[in-house]
Amino acid sequence: MTTSPILQPVTIGDLHLKNRIVMAPLTRSRSSTAGVPPDFAADYYGQRASAGLIVSEATNISQQAVGYAYTPGIWSDEQIEAWKRIVSTVHANDGCIFLQLWHTGRISHPDLQPGGELPVSASAVKPEGTAFTMEGMKPHVTPRALETDEIPGIVDDYRRAAVNAKRAGFDGVEVHSANNYLLEQFVRDSTNKRTDRYGGSIENRLRFPLEVVRAVTEAWDGGSRVGIRLSPATTQPGETPLDSETHATFGAYVDALNEFGLLYIHTIEGVTQQTRDVPDGVDFLDLRRRFEGAYIGNNQNTLDLAEKELAEGRADLFSFGRPYLANPDLVGRLASGAPLAEAPKHYWYGGGATGYSDWPGMDGPVPVRR
Numbered sequence: 297m298t299t300s301p302i303l304q305p306v307t308i309g310d311l312h313l314k315n316r317i318v319m320a321p322l323t324r325s326r327s328s329t330a331g332v333p334p335d336f337a338a339d340y341y342g343q344r345a346s347a348g349l350i351v352s353e354a355t356n357i358s359q360q361a362v363g364y365a366y367t368p369g370i371w372s373d374e375q376i377e378a379w380k381r382i383v384s385t386v387h388a389n390d391g392c393i394f395l396q397l398w399h400t401g402r403i404s405h406p407d408l409q410p411g412g413e414l415p416v417s418a419s420a421v422k423p424e425g426t427a428f429t430m431e432g433m434k435p436h437v438t439p440r441a442l443e444t445d446e447i448p449g450i451v452d453d454y455r456r457a458a459v460n461a462k463r464a465g466f467d468g469v470e471v472h473s474a475n476n477y478l479l480e481q482f483v484r485d486s487t488n489k490r491t492d493r494y495g496g497s498i499e500n501r502l503r504f505p506l507e508v509v510r511a512v513t514e515a516w517d518g519g520s521r522v523g524i525r526l527s528p529a530t531t532q533p534g535e536t537p538l539d540s541e542t543h544a545t546f547g548a549y550v551d552a553l554n555e556f557g558l559l560y561i562h563t564i565e566g567v568t569q570q571t572r573d574v575p576d577g578v579d580f581l582d583l584r585r586r587f588e589g590a591y592i593g594n595n596q597n598t599l600d601l602a603e604k605e606l607a608e609g610r611a612d613l614f615s616f617g618r619p620y621l622a623n624p625d626l627v628g629r630l631a632s633g634a635p636l637a638e639a640p641k642h643y644w645y646g647g648g649a650t651g652y653s654d655w656p657g658m659d660g661p662v663p664v665r666r
């Protein structure tokens with residue numbers, strides 16, 4: 297058994313965590329067409345409660361936010377009730393869980409939108425690639441640019457979703473401002489061509505994301521249980537080129553976030569899932585130093601890498617995504633050096649309990665208290 301500092305208890309803000317391991321948000325597309333997570337999702341999350349912190353799969357704040365078939369929401373009472381069962385199972389197993397708040401923006405498709413309307417975005421810039429609809433993969437379409445006077449309504453959707461997460465019993469929320477979804481579509485000048493007060497200068501491009509953060513922190517009585525996910529260097533999904541002034545943009549973003557007393561920033565270092573290489577000019581250590589809260593590092597983490605980064609002061613917590621798919625007892629396996637199982641890709645998105653909540657631990661089924 298290792299005595300790795302990564303696996304020792306740690307306190308960030310007022311949150312006492314069992315270890316520095318975070319289960320990264322993982323979309324699994326197993327919810328109903330009404331965006332209600334299944335009962336067996338409580339087993340799945342409960343089995344993974346040995347993580348210091350679980351960040352839930354990305355969860356739609358509204359019907360308009362939906363961009364992938366069978367993803368969960370947090371706008372209806374039925375969804376909130378389902379999440380309550382999941383959260384209480386995680387708590388019964390001594391775990392801690394935040395809900396990730398999501399609006400996909402242009403990474404959606406009319407098939408998934410209310411009334412079959414166009415997806416919305418900062419500007420009418422079409423993403424590359426395909427959308428995952430109920431009828432399979434379909435090419436993305438050119439989104440509709442939001443009218444200036446529609447933006448407060450979306451901020452309100454975030455506020456309501458944050459309140460609903462509290463009602464469901466979550467320990468906190470994470471604002472999803474990464475991976476080229478709606479908030480990042482406003483942040484980046486490759487996807488934001490607006491000429492109103494939400495486009496143009498860095499300050500203007502950050503306005504909407506910061507309005508969202510303000511609403512969410514107000515809903516949670518401050519930032520102490522609110523985190524945010526950022527991906528300054530990623531080009532996924534949709535192969536969007538980076539911002540023309542990436543580090544200046546994200547440096548200003550982090551500086552502005554300090555006003556809200558957020559618990560953490562959760563940063564994808566490199567291109568999500570693909571590489572930890574960072575483009576010239578993007579400096580994660582600088583972002584970490586500028587931010588006054590905790591820093592969660594992500595992307596291809598291993599225990600060795602996490603130990604090195606902790607020793608060098610580069611991060612406080614370390615999130616693992618793909619390793620959590622097939623290793624519910626990841627913390628135990630890291631502690632003992634046991635080999636990690638790998639989930640075949642066809643289990644990643646869609647389907648039922650198979651390949652989801654039926655992965656055994658290294659010593660057999662992982663028991664879940666209810």
Ligand SMILES: Cc1cc2nc3c(=O)[nH]c(=O)nc-3n(C[C@H](O)[C@H](O)[C@H](O)COP(=O)(O)O)c2cc1C
Nearest residue numbers: 320321322323353354569595596597616617618644
């Ligand atoms: C199946 C799958 C689903 C994902 N879903 C989300 C998500 O809902 N929200 C999010 O911010 N990132 C999501 N990601 C990205 C992961 O959180 C993480 O950033 C990525 O997998 C890199 O970490 P890793 O190398 O430990 O897997 C997903 C990744 C995978 C493989």
